[in-house]
Amino acid sequence: MTGFPARGFDHVETWVFDLDNTLYPHHINLWQQVDVRIRDYVADFLKLPPEEAFLLQKDLYRRYGTTMRGLMTEHGLDAHDYLNYVHAIDHSPLQPDVALGTAIAQLPGRKLILTNGTREHANAVLKRLGIDPHFEDIFGIIEAEFEPKPSAATYQRFFARHAIEPSRAAMFEDLARNLEVPHRFGMTTVLVVPEANRAVERQPWELEGRDAAHVDHVTDNLAGFLAAIPLVPRKQP
The missing domain is CATH 1.10.150.450 (DNA polymerase; domain 1)
Structure with missing residues (x-):
């Protein structure tokens, strides 16, 4: 993809997910x-x-x-x-995603949300998808002091608040530009793109970057991608 070796997941102990257009498909009217x-x-x-x-x-x-x-x-x-x-919207287009919930549940370690939206909006999305029990916490735009991704300061606040070692974490995002800083800090990065043959309303630049050096993996099926990650059993403390 990029000419650079892609980072894997065998060392990952913290799984970080963007929210909108990442945990649910782009074509859903949300x-x-x-x-x-x-x-x-x-x-x-x-x-x-x-x-x-x-x-x-x-x-x-x-x-x-x-x-x-x-x-x-x-x-x-x-x-x-x-x-x-x-954020005063109708969340009903979202339906429970059993496959995604199962895939997230089997990931070893912590799971967190890092979003440019609000905690309240994130909670509504996670509950509609039926995956809220799998996440430890949500870091939203208020927690980021209104400084959004891709600002490096926002990721640093996030790492500090949750005691995250970036080199032992993975980041899932739908915008390639939001993966540049996490990758620089050492995270394994995954770009979630629209499903093939689905019409989506995005700006051209929002769909760019899948071949960038800071993108380790690309998928249009998050649940399937997570389920296929070869996981190394973790030693008990």
Whole structure:
């Protein structure tokens, strides 16, 4: 894939997962709801027509990691008001994913969520998928002090808060750019891409990077990928 040897999983003791478009497929109508609400918030906040608001939303997202961070930096946004609005969505399109739950449960070690969304949104997603019992904790945008991935400071806060040794951890993400810093810190990285032949609403740059040197593995089937990882039995303490 990249010409570099891919890191494996036999040493991994902490499994870190992004949330949206990673733990559930891109084509499920969930993040699209958030996307529309972000556009509407930007339009109302800056008094722009929807088309201009959408273009600005995506520009800020690309430059700052989240539209919210861009609005905070350039327009003095109240982040709490923004987050309450954009995450007020219908989570019912998500259904329990037994295969994913089984695959996550068999992973040896700790499992954590690292998301640019909120803890409340993450909890709602995990419960709808039926996989919430498998996760130790959620590190969201508030815990990150509103500084989103791919900022190195956010990963450092996450590692410190949960006493994680990055060289003994793996990161699963749907954006390749969010894997560059984890890989640099020593994590095994996995890029979760849209399922083949499924139409998805993404910006072209969001789908780039699967051949990057900081991407160790690529999959369009997270449950199947996890189930196929050859796991080394861990010694009991």
